[in-house]
Amino acid sequence: MTRRVSYFYDAEVGNYHYGQGHPMKPHRVRMTHNLVVNYGLYRKMEVFRPRLVSPTALTRFHSDDYINFLRVITPDNMQDYMRQLQRFNVGEDCPVFDGLFEFCQLYTSGSIGGAARLNEDQADIVINWAGGLHHAKKAEASGFCYVNDCVLAILELLKKHERLLEILSQVEPVPGTQIQTGQVESQLNPKEMEIDKEEDGEEAEQAEEKGDTDEEERKEHPAELAS
Template sequence: MGDVPQRRVTYVVSNELAHASSLLPSNPKRSAVVHSLVKAYGLLDSTKNSNLRVVAPVAATHKDLCVYHDGDFVDALLATDASKHETDALFGLEDDCPRFPNLARYVSLVSGGTLTAAHALRDGFADVAIAWDGGRHHAQKARAAGFCYANDCILSIMALRKLGRVLYIDLDLHFADAVAAAFPFSPSSNVLVLSLHHAGPGFYPAVPSGSSSTLPLLAGASTTTFARIWNEGLELVCKAFKPDAVVVQCGADGLAGDPCNVWNWSLGGSGGMGDIVSRVLDWRIPTLLLGGGGYSSANTARAWTYLTSIALGSPLDLESHIPDHVFFPLFAPSFTLDVAPGNARDENWRNDSHQLEEIVRGLQALAGSMASRQESS
């Protein structure tokens, strides 16, 4: 058996993108922190990574955004001044999604960055494409929501459908509500949305019952929980669906140490974020990796740097020391790459909880019905 060929990786970034994305009120400077750490580890050096192509985003146009979003909403997003408009309340441009300086450029570059990555896969230039500034999964057709102004996740799925069946896996702490609503599952669907997320009274967003897309986890979810869901259910569904392209939203707000303080997930070990993404990449199917939530900029940078190294085929040592660079002080007190779990109890394993069993049984039933349909077709 010969060596497995190295994956061709496209990484989307530019100074303008990092600057625009760092202005996002919910994640100030995060983009700069992320890309600086990736660069500090030498991962963007094409002389060291011959399989890497670093490309600048092609800004999304009004027409690009209207592939999903309503035209009037796009007009409001692309208005070039930061002052309040009469339609802002109608379009959700207030509260958690306020106007901010350079909003129009932010929307164009972030959505364009994800589309640039998706097109690299669609057009055969890459096996894996990375757009860490994307992953904005709450934005609706005509309304901003949940810190998300335009839904690049949906735009990327629509672009990748040229390849055939698209599997969307969302690892964010919050339910991918707008993506699930845009692609409701049916036996003839060529898009499958699977969202691992937290759900509870008052937790954003509200989660509909009876959806095959929603896989709700209780507080303290750890690598043990993710390993069981993947091994006993999720991977079975993915294989039964037989996707031609995969989109993974790698929200980091479920990691230990995030200010959301709900899950207790970590990067390493079986069932860790790195392990889940690595298993997806092992399918050797065109894969788009997107960002998402993550409100500890340092831990989000750790996570997406580690995932970048996995995509390049040379996973970094999680015990490695953070290289000296402009944001080095943010990585105190450990100054290592790892995001280690805390001491929170994983409520998914309580004796009186049947949450895991229900999720696994539901996934197994979904996988079985998909397999039966394919056999009879």
């Protein structure tokens, strides 16, 4: 039986930058996409550019004031929002950078859009390499994450599916790694189950070094696919 695979990707995601020396690097999503293209994997799936969800869609989990803050904060006006920066835990780990809210919309739209395709029985498997930012809390950034696309995708899936299994694979444990089931308990528990697999940091670093090498080898063959 052939599996119907939907792959969500927008070339813009690789243009966002958390800042010099920050371990979170959105350009890795572009590196992964280049591998998908150069190995011909895109021929086995439908490729979609995410349709941006509205800010209101993000408030299905996040608080209104937190989303409004993400919409207006920029590197140029940070001095005007010092109290909110502290309140919403935006700073060193979760910095303010150009296009922050658009970045959040972009990666979240792929996850919500993918969940909708599953609900509509238009796909058996959905891929969004830009997503998975599951540390974000209802009204607080955490662990390099601002908008919790995992919770929002789960809420979309729960429109049709009674039970869900979430599997997390990550480098190391940090506060808030568990999906925010406690804050949406009436909607997720006990319907959603989580399995959390942690990866050794050294192994992850070695994998990243190999990924950088692959990117250098493939720079002369740029490819961007979306439909």
